[in-house]
Amino acid sequence: MDKRSVRDLELSGKKVLVRVDFNVPVKDGRVTDDTRIRRALPTIRHLLDRGAKVALISHLGRPKGEPDPRYSMDPVARRLEELLGEPVRKLDVAVGPEVERALEEPGRGVILLENSRFYPGETKNDPEFAAALAAPFDLYVNDAFGAAHRAHATTVGVAERLPAAAGFLLEEELDYLDGVLRSPERPFVAILGGAKVSDKLGVIERLLEVADRLLVGGAMCFTFLKAKGLGVGASLVEDDYLGEARRLMEEAADRLVLPVDVVVAERMEEGAETRTVGVEEIPAGWMGLDIGPRTVDLFRRHILEARTIFWNGPMGVFEIDAFARGTEGVARAVAESGATSVVGGGDSVAAVRKLGLEDRMSHISTGGGASLEYVEGRELPGVAVLPGRGED
Ligand SMILES: Nc1ncnc2c1ncn2[C@@H]1O[C@H](COP(=O)(O)OP(=O)(O)O)[C@@H](O)[C@H]1O
Numbered sequence: 368m369d370k371r372s373v374r375d376l377e378l379s380g381k382k383v384l385v386r387v388d389f390n391v392p393v394k395d396g397r398v399t400d401d402t403r404i405r406r407a408l409p410t411i412r413h414l415l416d417r418g419a420k421v422a423l424i425s426h427l428g429r430p431k432g433e434p435d436p437r438y439s440m441d442p443v444a445r446r447l448e449e450l451l452g453e454p455v456r457k458l459d460v461a462v463g464p465e466v467e468r469a470l471e472e473p474g475r476g477v478i479l480l481e482n483s484r485f486y487p488g489e490t491k492n493d494p495e496f497a498a499a500l501a502a503p504f505d506l507y508v509n510d511a512f513g514a515a516h517r518a519h520a521t522t523v524g525v526a527e528r529l530p531a532a533a534g535f536l537l538e539e540e541l542d543y544l545d546g547v548l549r550s551p552e553r554p555f556v557a558i559l560g561g562a563k564v565s566d567k568l569g570v571i572e573r574l575l576e577v578a579d580r581l582l583v584g585g586a587m588c589f590t591f592l593k594a595k596g597l598g599v600g601a602s603l604v605e606d607d608y609l610g611e612a613r614r615l616m617e618e619a620a621d622r623l624v625l626p627v628d629v630v631v632a633e634r635m636e637e638g639a640e641t642r643t644v645g646v647e648e649i650p651a652g653w654m655g656l657d658i659g660p661r662t663v664d665l666f667r668r669h670i671l672e673a674r675t676i677f678w679n680g681p682m683g684v685f686e687i688d689a690f691a692r693g694t695e696g697v698a699r700a701v702a703e704s705g706a707t708s709v710v711g712g713g714d715s716v717a718a719v720r721k722l723g724l725e726d727r728m729s730h731i732s733t734g735g736g737a738s739l740e741y742v743e744g745r746e747l748p749g750v751a752v753l754p755g756r757g758e759d
């Protein structure tokens with residue numbers, strides 16, 4: 368990566384504001400998936416070990432620009448303290464004299480500021496709010512890859528006001544994605560699933576340019592199957608995108624691989640009667656909710672040939688056991704492939720974790736939206752604003 372790194376900073380005695388993505392799931396006051404917290408620990412430890420005074424800031428959920436106890440960072444502070452093994456001082460504010468006072472206190476440990484989205488200036492990237500955030504600090508480090516596609520005060524505004532650098536997680540994410548996009552070892556097989564074609568159209572176009580094969584599952588395959596002239600019953604289809612789907616299939620017929628069979632049901636629920644049918648025989652009124660076993664075999668063959676894999680989105684409604692086989696089959700094949708594998712997107716990552724296959728993937732991205740925007744070729748504002756190596 369050509370951005371200035373946290374490694375390049377002189378840290379001793381410096382007050383450092385670190386933007387992390389601690390937007391984690393919380394239930395009954397407990398963090399239910401602490402991956403994003405764990406992944407930020409190397410940067411936090413690096414800063415502490417070099418004598419910096421560290422304050423962390425993140426958003427959590429989508430509160431409406433004012434304090435909302437449902438989105439307090441308190442549960443995050445408790446989990447962070449357990450994982451870091453150092454005291455975490457949680458403040459109920461993100462700006463003002465309380466922050467300045469906390470930074471003056473002696474002793475090790477970190478400060479965790481309150482949810483940045485409790486302030487209306489955050490999502491507007493308001494200059495006054497950004498200046499207030501920056502005021503008590505000497506340096507800024509961005510390690511929030513998951514939020515790098517947002518041009519907010521904590522991701523962009525502060526970076527314009529303080530000497531800034533990228534943290535280790537941000538670097539790792541960009542290095543893996545760049546490797547996949549710019550110099551993949553071939554064959555490069557991309558796998559896309561999930562719900563909406565419209566969300567991922569730009570990603571499909573870009574992947575068709577760089578990948579040798581694009582395997583399409585999830586609900587989005589039904590828009591393609593319908594565009595091919597097949598009856599898809601009550602499956603989820605985005606009719607507005609049939610023309611685009613047809614164009615993509617014409618342009619990339621040899622690279623785009625669609626399912627040959629699917630698991631269908633009349634209702635998307637646990638215990639519903641299911642059938643496995645060829646894609647040309649989906650009964651009227653039934654919906655496709657997973658790829659079928661012949662498709663798993665087909666996808667598996669492509670995956671096992673791959674040297675590089677990018678995967679985003681589940682192959683079916685994997686939250687329901689009866690429709691989880693396709694996603695599981697793909698996850699196992701990716702794990703067995705020995706290829707460099709990059710997995711992004713909340714749901715595909717959840718599936719990999721459920722199967723205990725996390726360690727078998729080369730890189731699991733902490734950003735769903737951010738990784739897709741990056742793959743699509745869009746500039747991430749939180750990255751663009753960081754100075755290059757050797758710049759001021
Ligand atoms: N065939 C299908 N029909 C309806 N929904 C589906 C189908 N396949 C997958 N889904 C749903 O798509 C959702 C995930 O889509 P998306 O948010 O695009 O993926 P990700 O979070 O991995 O980026 C899941 O909730 C899953 O149940």
Ligand SMILES: O=C(OP(=O)(O)O)[C@H](O)COP(=O)(O)O
Pocket residue numbers: 388390428429513514517713733734735736737
């Ligand atoms: O969880 C996030 O996005 P993701 O689910 O696309 O990975 C990020 O923290 C960004 O959150 P936002 O979409 O509320 O700006």
